[in-house]
Amino acid sequence: MDYKKIIYKSFRVTEQLKDRGQLATYIPELARVDPSMFGVHMITMDGKHYGLGDHQQKFSIQSIAKVLSLTLAYHLLGEKIWKRLGVEPSGTKFDSLILLETFEGIPRNPFVNSGALVICDILISELDDAPAEFLNFVRELSGLSTLSYSDHIADSEKATGYRNIAMCNFIKSFGNIDNEPEEVLDFYFDLCSLELNCEQVAKTFGYLANGGCKINDGKRVITKSQAKRLNALMLTCGFYDESGEFAFKVGLPGKSGVGGGIVAVYPNNYSIAVWSPGLNKKGNSYIGMKFLEELTTHSELSIF
Ligand code: GLU
Numbered sequence: 515m516d517y518k519k520i521i522y523k524s525f526r527v528t529e530q531l532k533d534r535g536q537l538a539t540y541i542p543e544l545a546r547v548d549p550s551m552f553g554v555h556m557i558t559m560d561g562k563h564y565g566l567g568d569h570q571q572k573f574s575i576q577s578i579a580k581v582l583s584l585t586l587a588y589h590l591l592g593e594k595i596w597k598r599l600g601v602e603p604s605g606t607k608f609d610s611l612i613l614l615e616t617f618e619g620i621p622r623n624p625f626v627n628s629g630a631l632v633i634c635d636i637l638i639s640e641l642d643d644a645p646a647e648f649l650n651f652v653r654e655l656s657g658l659s660t661l662s663y664s665d666h667i668a669d670s671e672k673a674t675g676y677r678n679i680a681m682c683n684f685i686k687s688f689g690n691i692d693n694e695p696e697e698v699l700d701f702y703f704d705l706c707s708l709e710l711n712c713e714q715v716a717k718t719f720g721y722l723a724n725g726g727c728k729i730n731d732g733k734r735v736i737t738k739s740q741a742k743r744l745n746a747l748m749l750t751c752g753f754y755d756e757s758g759e760f761a762f763k764v765g766l767p768g769k770s771g772v773g774g775g776i777v778a779v780y781p782n783n784y785s786i787a788v789w790s791p792g793l794n795k796k797g798n799s800y801i802g803m804k805f806l807e808e809l810t811t812h813s814e815l816s817i818f
Contacts, residue, residue, distance in 0.1 A: 515813060515815070517556060517558065517562070517564055517784070517813070518564050520809060520812045520813050521554060521556060521564050521566060521809065522566065523808070523812060524805055524808035524809045524812055525552075525554055525566045525567065525805065527808055528552075528801050528804050528805040528808055529552055529567070529801070531800075531801055531804060533800065534549055534550070534790060534792035534800055534801055535790075535792030535793045535794050535799070535800025535801070536792055536793055537549055537774075537791055537792060537793070538772040538773070538774075538791075538793055538797070540674060541667070541670055541671045541674065541772070542670045542673075542674065543574070543666060543667045543670035543671075544574060544576075544667075544670075544772065544773055544791070547573070547574075547773075547774075547791045548791075549791055549792050551567075551568045551571060551573070551774075551789065551790060551791055552567045552568055552789070552790040552801060553565070553566065553567040553568035553569035553570070553571060553711070553712045553788070553789050553790075554566045554567060554569055554712060554786070554787070554788045554789075554805060555569040555711075555712035555713040555715075555716045555786065555787050556716060556784050556785070556786040557713075557716045557717060557720060557729060557784060557785050557786075558783065558784045559723065559724060559729065559782060559783060559784065561729065561730070563713065565712065565713055568712075568789070569711060569712040569713055569787075569789075570711050570712075570713065571711055571789075572709040572710060572711045572714075573709060573710070573711070573773050573774065573775055573789050573791065574664065574667050574706075574707065574708070574709055574771070574773035574775075575706075575708050575709065575710055575715060575771050575773060575775050576706050576771030576772045576773040576775070577608065577625065577630070577706065577769065577770065577771040577772065578715065578769050578770070578771040578773075578775050578776075578777050579652075579705045579706055579708050579771070580624060580625050580629075580630040580633070580705075580769070581625075581719070581722075581744065581748065581752075581769050581777075582648075582651070582652055582655070582705075582718070583630065583633050583634060583637060583648060583705055584624045584625075584630075584633050584744065584747075585651075585721075585735065585736055585740075585744065586637060586647075586648060586651050587633050587636045587637055587640070588736060588740050588743075588744070589735065589736050589740070590637075590640050590641075591636065591640065595633070595636060598620070598632050598636065598690060599620060599621045599622075599623065599624055599629045599632050599633070600617070600620060600621065600622045600623055600629075601623055601624075601743075601746075601747060601750075601751075602622050602623060602750075602751075603622070603623065603750050603751050603757055603758075604622040604623060604626050604751070604755070605755060606622075606626070606755060607754065607755060607797075608625075608626050608627055608754045608797065609626075609627045609677045609678065609681070610626070611628075611677075611680065611681055611684060614628055614681070614684055614685060614688070618688050619684070619685045619687070619688020619689065619690040620688075620690060621685070621690075622751075623747060623750075623751040624747065624751075625747065625748075625751045625752060625769065626751075626754075627677075627678055627681060627702075628681055628685060630702060630705075631678070631681060631682050631685060631691070631698055631699070631702055632685065632690060632691065634698050634701045634702045634705070635690075635691045635692055635693050635698045637701070638692075638693045638697060638698060638701060639692050639693060644701055645663070645700075645701050645704050645705075648701075648705060649661065649662070649663065652708065652718065655717075655718045655719075655721065655728065655735065656710065656714050656717060656718040657717065657730070658710075658714060661708070661710075663704040663705075663707050663708060664707040664708065664709050665707070667706075667707035667709070668700075668703040668704050668706070668707035669703075671703045671706060671707070672699070672700070672703045675699065675703065678699060678702065678703075679695070679699060682695040682698055682699050682702075683695050706771075711789075712775075712787040712788065712789050713787070715775060715777050715787035715789075716777070716785045716786055716787040717729070717730070717785070719777045719779060719785050719787070720785045721735040721736070721741065722741055722744060722745055722748075722767070722779045722781075722785065723779040723780065723781055723782065723783065723784055723785040724741075724781075724782070725738045725741055725781070725782070726738050726740060726741035729785070741781075744767075745767035745779065745781060746767070747767075748767035748768055748769050748779075749761055749766070749767040749768075749817070752767065752768050752769040752770065753768065753769075753770050753796070753798050754770070754796055754797050754798065755796055756794075756796035756797075756798055756803075759796075760798070760803065760806075763803070763807045764778065764803070764806045764807050764809075764810050764816065765810050765816025765817055765818045766778040766779065766780055766806070766810060766816055766817060767779055767781075767817070768806070770797070770798045770799060770802070772793065772797055773789075773791060774789055774790050774791030774792065774793060774799040774802065775787065775788070775789045775799065775802070776788050776789070776798070776799050776802040776803070776806065778806055780815060780816070780817065781817065783815065786806070786809070788802040788805050788806060789802065790802050790805075
Protein backbone atom coordinates (compact mmCIF):
# COMPACT_ATOMS: atom_id res chain seq x y z
CA MET A 515 0.00 0.00 0.00
CA ASP A 516 1.40 3.39 -1.00
CA TYR A 517 0.45 5.23 2.19
CA LYS A 518 2.69 8.18 1.32
CA LYS A 519 0.71 8.94 -1.81
CA ILE A 520 -2.65 8.42 -0.11
CA ILE A 521 -1.79 10.62 2.86
CA TYR A 522 -0.53 13.35 0.57
CA LYS A 523 -3.66 13.24 -1.55
CA SER A 524 -5.99 13.20 1.46
CA PHE A 525 -4.08 16.08 3.05
CA ARG A 526 -4.20 18.24 -0.07
CA VAL A 527 -7.94 17.70 -0.53
CA THR A 528 -8.67 18.43 3.12
CA GLU A 529 -6.49 21.49 3.56
CA GLN A 530 -8.40 23.26 0.82
CA LEU A 531 -11.64 23.14 2.78
CA LYS A 532 -12.72 26.63 3.71
CA ASP A 533 -14.67 25.68 6.82
CA ARG A 534 -12.35 24.67 9.64
CA GLY A 535 -14.83 24.64 12.51
CA GLN A 536 -14.56 26.56 15.77
CA LEU A 537 -11.96 26.52 18.53
CA ALA A 538 -13.03 25.22 21.93
CA THR A 539 -13.33 28.36 24.03
CA TYR A 540 -14.65 26.99 27.32
CA ILE A 541 -11.03 26.26 28.29
CA PRO A 542 -9.45 29.73 27.83
CA GLU A 543 -6.00 28.38 26.87
CA LEU A 544 -7.48 26.40 23.96
CA ALA A 545 -9.02 29.56 22.53
CA ARG A 546 -5.53 31.00 22.02
CA VAL A 547 -4.38 28.36 19.52
CA ASP A 548 -3.81 29.28 15.85
CA PRO A 549 -6.89 27.88 14.05
CA SER A 550 -5.01 27.35 10.78
CA MET A 551 -2.84 24.55 12.22
CA PHE A 552 -3.18 21.19 10.48
CA GLY A 553 -0.81 18.26 10.86
CA VAL A 554 -0.81 14.53 10.26
CA HIS A 555 1.59 11.73 11.17
CA MET A 556 1.31 8.00 10.46
CA ILE A 557 3.54 5.21 11.79
CA THR A 558 3.22 1.80 10.16
CA MET A 559 3.88 -1.56 11.77
CA ASP A 560 7.15 -1.85 9.85
CA GLY A 561 8.32 1.44 11.35
CA LYS A 562 7.76 3.79 8.42
CA HIS A 563 6.84 7.38 9.25
CA TYR A 564 4.78 9.74 7.11
CA GLY A 565 4.28 13.29 8.39
CA LEU A 566 2.74 16.35 6.77
CA GLY A 567 1.85 19.92 7.73
CA ASP A 568 2.15 20.99 11.38
CA HIS A 569 2.89 17.47 12.59
CA GLN A 570 5.80 18.57 14.78
CA GLN A 571 3.80 21.25 16.57
CA LYS A 572 2.66 20.33 20.08
CA PHE A 573 -1.02 20.58 20.98
CA SER A 574 -3.18 19.86 24.00
CA ILE A 575 -4.29 16.24 23.62
CA GLN A 576 -7.15 16.64 26.12
CA SER A 577 -9.49 13.63 26.05
CA ILE A 578 -7.12 11.55 23.95
CA ALA A 579 -5.26 11.04 27.24
CA LYS A 580 -8.32 9.25 28.65
CA VAL A 581 -7.33 6.19 26.63
CA LEU A 582 -3.95 6.17 28.36
CA SER A 583 -5.33 6.46 31.90
CA LEU A 584 -7.82 3.71 31.07
CA THR A 585 -4.99 1.57 29.72
CA LEU A 586 -3.03 1.92 32.94
CA ALA A 587 -6.07 1.16 35.12
CA TYR A 588 -7.00 -1.83 32.96
CA HIS A 589 -3.43 -3.12 33.11
CA LEU A 590 -3.32 -2.79 36.90
CA LEU A 591 -6.78 -4.06 37.82
CA GLY A 592 -8.09 -6.05 34.86
CA GLU A 593 -11.82 -6.67 34.46
CA LYS A 594 -12.61 -5.38 37.98
CA ILE A 595 -12.73 -1.83 36.63
CA TRP A 596 -16.00 -2.54 34.80
CA LYS A 597 -17.82 -2.73 38.13
CA ARG A 598 -17.32 1.03 38.36
CA LEU A 599 -18.26 2.07 34.81
CA GLY A 600 -19.97 0.81 31.67
CA VAL A 601 -18.92 0.12 28.10
CA GLU A 602 -21.89 1.64 26.26
CA PRO A 603 -22.01 4.71 24.02
CA SER A 604 -23.66 7.51 25.96
CA GLY A 605 -25.48 9.28 23.14
CA THR A 606 -24.98 12.47 25.13
CA LYS A 607 -22.36 15.22 25.28
CA PHE A 608 -19.04 14.35 26.89
CA ASP A 609 -19.73 16.53 29.91
CA SER A 610 -23.39 15.65 30.39
CA LEU A 611 -24.68 14.83 33.86
CA ILE A 612 -28.03 13.45 32.77
CA LEU A 613 -27.25 9.73 32.64
CA LEU A 614 -25.42 9.79 35.96
CA GLU A 615 -28.76 10.30 37.68
CA THR A 616 -30.38 7.49 35.67
CA PHE A 617 -27.53 5.02 36.30
CA GLU A 618 -26.84 6.06 39.90
CA GLY A 619 -23.34 7.38 39.45
CA ILE A 620 -22.08 4.66 37.09
CA PRO A 621 -20.69 6.43 33.98
CA ARG A 622 -21.74 4.95 30.65
CA ASN A 623 -18.16 4.51 29.43
CA PRO A 624 -14.57 5.54 30.29
CA PHE A 625 -14.35 8.29 27.64
CA VAL A 626 -17.12 10.60 28.78
CA ASN A 627 -15.79 12.94 31.46
CA SER A 628 -17.60 11.11 34.25
CA GLY A 629 -15.95 7.83 33.23
CA ALA A 630 -12.52 9.41 33.03
CA LEU A 631 -13.02 10.89 36.51
CA VAL A 632 -13.82 7.43 37.90
CA ILE A 633 -10.69 6.05 36.23
CA CYS A 634 -8.65 8.83 37.88
CA ASP A 635 -10.19 7.88 41.22
CA ILE A 636 -9.28 4.21 40.64
CA LEU A 637 -5.66 5.13 39.83
CA ILE A 638 -5.38 7.38 42.91
CA SER A 639 -6.56 4.49 45.11
CA GLU A 640 -4.27 1.98 43.43
CA LEU A 641 -1.03 3.96 43.16
CA ASP A 642 1.11 5.80 45.72
CA ASP A 643 1.38 8.88 43.53
CA ALA A 644 -1.04 8.54 40.62
CA PRO A 645 -0.13 11.77 38.73
CA ALA A 646 3.60 10.95 38.84
CA GLU A 647 3.19 7.26 38.01
CA PHE A 648 0.77 7.98 35.18
CA LEU A 649 3.21 10.51 33.77
CA ASN A 650 5.97 7.91 33.88
CA PHE A 651 3.70 5.48 32.07
CA VAL A 652 3.14 8.01 29.25
CA ARG A 653 6.86 8.82 29.17
CA GLU A 654 7.58 5.15 28.65
CA LEU A 655 4.98 4.81 25.86
CA SER A 656 6.03 7.99 24.07
CA GLY A 657 9.77 7.69 24.66
CA LEU A 658 9.68 11.29 25.94
CA SER A 659 11.60 11.08 29.18
CA THR A 660 11.07 14.75 30.07
CA LEU A 661 7.35 14.97 29.28
CA SER A 662 5.44 16.98 31.91
CA TYR A 663 1.93 18.18 32.54
CA SER A 664 1.21 21.67 31.20
CA ASP A 665 0.37 23.73 34.24
CA HIS A 666 -0.95 26.67 32.25
CA ILE A 667 -3.54 24.44 30.52
CA ALA A 668 -4.45 22.51 33.68
CA ASP A 669 -4.86 25.77 35.63
CA SER A 670 -6.90 27.32 32.84
CA GLU A 671 -9.27 24.37 32.80
CA LYS A 672 -9.49 24.21 36.57
CA ALA A 673 -10.42 27.88 36.78
CA THR A 674 -13.45 27.32 34.54
CA GLY A 675 -14.14 23.63 35.21
CA TYR A 676 -17.49 24.10 36.89
CA ARG A 677 -19.20 21.19 35.14
CA ASN A 678 -16.41 18.72 35.90
CA ILE A 679 -16.32 19.87 39.50
CA ALA A 680 -20.09 19.42 39.79
CA MET A 681 -19.86 16.04 38.07
CA CYS A 682 -17.16 14.66 40.34
CA ASN A 683 -19.09 15.68 43.44
CA PHE A 684 -22.28 14.25 41.95
CA ILE A 685 -20.62 10.86 41.33
CA LYS A 686 -19.22 10.93 44.85
CA SER A 687 -22.75 11.41 46.19
CA PHE A 688 -23.57 7.99 44.68
CA GLY A 689 -20.48 6.44 46.29
CA ASN A 690 -18.57 5.87 43.03
CA ILE A 691 -15.66 8.20 43.88
CA ASP A 692 -13.58 7.01 46.86
CA ASN A 693 -11.07 9.85 47.14
CA GLU A 694 -11.54 13.55 47.73
CA PRO A 695 -13.09 15.17 44.62
CA GLU A 696 -10.44 17.91 44.63
CA GLU A 697 -7.63 15.35 44.33
CA VAL A 698 -9.46 13.44 41.59
CA LEU A 699 -10.15 16.65 39.66
CA ASP A 700 -6.55 17.87 39.93
CA PHE A 701 -5.33 14.60 38.45
CA TYR A 702 -8.01 14.75 35.74
CA PHE A 703 -7.04 18.31 34.74
CA ASP A 704 -3.38 17.25 34.71
CA LEU A 705 -3.93 14.34 32.39
CA CYS A 706 -6.01 16.46 30.01
CA SER A 707 -3.21 19.04 29.91
CA LEU A 708 -0.60 16.82 28.24
CA GLU A 709 0.89 18.33 25.10
CA LEU A 710 2.33 16.18 22.32
CA ASN A 711 2.79 16.57 18.59
CA CYS A 712 1.22 14.30 15.96
CA GLU A 713 4.30 12.12 15.65
CA GLN A 714 4.48 11.63 19.41
CA VAL A 715 0.76 10.81 19.64
CA ALA A 716 1.00 8.26 16.81
CA LYS A 717 3.99 6.66 18.55
CA THR A 718 2.38 6.66 22.00
CA PHE A 719 -0.71 4.83 20.72
CA GLY A 720 1.19 2.31 18.59
CA TYR A 721 0.42 -0.46 21.12
CA LEU A 722 -3.25 -0.37 20.13
CA ALA A 723 -2.34 -1.02 16.51
CA ASN A 724 0.05 -3.77 17.54
CA GLY A 725 -2.02 -6.15 19.70
CA GLY A 726 -1.02 -4.46 22.98
CA CYS A 727 2.75 -4.21 22.34
CA LYS A 728 4.76 -1.07 21.58
CA ILE A 729 5.74 -0.85 17.93
CA ASN A 730 9.37 0.20 18.36
CA ASP A 731 10.59 -2.38 20.89
CA GLY A 732 7.75 -4.91 21.01
CA LYS A 733 7.35 -4.45 24.78
CA ARG A 734 3.94 -5.59 26.01
CA VAL A 735 1.73 -2.86 27.54
CA ILE A 736 -1.57 -4.76 27.86
CA THR A 737 -2.83 -8.17 26.75
CA LYS A 738 -4.05 -8.77 23.24
CA SER A 739 -7.59 -9.19 24.52
CA GLN A 740 -7.38 -5.88 26.42
CA ALA A 741 -6.12 -4.14 23.27
CA LYS A 742 -9.08 -5.57 21.35
CA ARG A 743 -11.46 -4.28 23.99
CA LEU A 744 -9.93 -0.81 24.12
CA ASN A 745 -10.17 -0.59 20.35
CA ALA A 746 -13.81 -1.65 20.55
CA LEU A 747 -14.45 1.11 23.08
CA MET A 748 -12.70 3.69 20.92
CA LEU A 749 -14.81 2.65 17.95
CA THR A 750 -18.11 2.82 19.85
CA CYS A 751 -17.42 5.68 22.28
CA GLY A 752 -14.34 7.57 21.09
CA PHE A 753 -16.03 10.55 19.42
CA TYR A 754 -18.57 11.80 21.91
CA ASP A 755 -22.02 11.81 20.37
CA GLU A 756 -20.51 11.35 16.92
CA SER A 757 -18.96 7.91 17.40
CA GLY A 758 -21.44 6.29 15.04
CA GLU A 759 -20.65 8.90 12.39
CA PHE A 760 -16.90 8.28 12.74
CA ALA A 761 -17.36 4.50 12.44
CA PHE A 762 -19.67 5.09 9.48
CA LYS A 763 -17.37 7.44 7.60
CA VAL A 764 -13.89 6.40 8.72
CA GLY A 765 -14.25 2.86 10.05
CA LEU A 766 -11.35 2.84 12.51
CA PRO A 767 -11.06 2.84 16.30
CA GLY A 768 -10.04 6.31 17.41
CA LYS A 769 -10.26 8.97 20.08
CA SER A 770 -10.67 12.71 19.77
CA GLY A 771 -10.02 15.58 22.14
CA VAL A 772 -11.34 19.14 22.32
CA GLY A 773 -7.84 20.40 21.51
CA GLY A 774 -8.60 19.25 17.95
CA GLY A 775 -6.48 16.10 17.98
CA ILE A 776 -7.57 12.66 16.82
CA VAL A 777 -5.68 9.40 17.15
CA ALA A 778 -6.82 6.42 15.11
CA VAL A 779 -5.44 2.93 14.63
CA TYR A 780 -5.82 0.37 11.92
CA PRO A 781 -4.89 -2.80 13.84
CA ASN A 782 -1.85 -4.64 12.45
CA ASN A 783 -1.24 -1.81 9.99
CA TYR A 784 -0.76 1.68 11.42
CA SER A 785 -1.29 4.29 14.08
CA ILE A 786 -2.11 7.82 12.92
CA ALA A 787 -2.57 11.20 14.59
CA VAL A 788 -4.16 14.24 13.02
CA TRP A 789 -4.55 17.69 14.52
CA SER A 790 -6.52 20.73 13.50
CA PRO A 791 -7.93 22.77 16.39
CA GLY A 792 -11.22 23.90 14.79
CA LEU A 793 -14.06 21.67 15.99
CA ASN A 794 -17.36 20.67 14.41
CA LYS A 795 -20.65 21.02 16.25
CA LYS A 796 -20.13 17.72 18.08
CA GLY A 797 -16.71 18.79 19.41
CA ASN A 798 -14.49 16.77 17.05
CA SER A 799 -11.78 18.23 14.83
CA TYR A 800 -13.59 19.43 11.72
CA ILE A 801 -10.95 18.75 9.12
CA GLY A 802 -9.33 15.98 11.16
CA MET A 803 -12.47 13.89 10.66
CA LYS A 804 -12.58 14.79 6.98
CA PHE A 805 -8.94 13.87 6.50
CA LEU A 806 -9.41 10.42 8.03
CA GLU A 807 -12.50 9.86 5.91
CA GLU A 808 -10.43 10.66 2.81
CA LEU A 809 -7.64 8.39 4.00
CA THR A 810 -9.76 5.28 4.51
CA THR A 811 -11.76 6.00 1.36
CA HIS A 812 -8.66 6.28 -0.85
CA SER A 813 -6.82 3.38 0.77
CA GLU A 814 -10.04 1.30 0.76
CA LEU A 815 -8.84 -0.05 4.09
CA SER A 816 -10.74 0.04 7.34
CA ILE A 817 -11.68 -2.55 9.94
CA PHE A 818 -14.91 -3.27 8.03
N1 GLU B 1 -10.53 18.50 29.65
C1 GLU B 1 -11.68 18.49 28.82
C2 GLU B 1 -12.94 18.58 29.64
O1 GLU B 1 -13.02 17.98 30.65
C3 GLU B 1 -11.65 17.25 28.00
C4 GLU B 1 -12.74 17.22 27.01
C5 GLU B 1 -12.41 16.51 25.78
O2 GLU B 1 -11.33 16.61 25.20
O3 GLU B 1 -13.30 15.78 25.36
O4 GLU B 1 -13.85 19.25 29.33
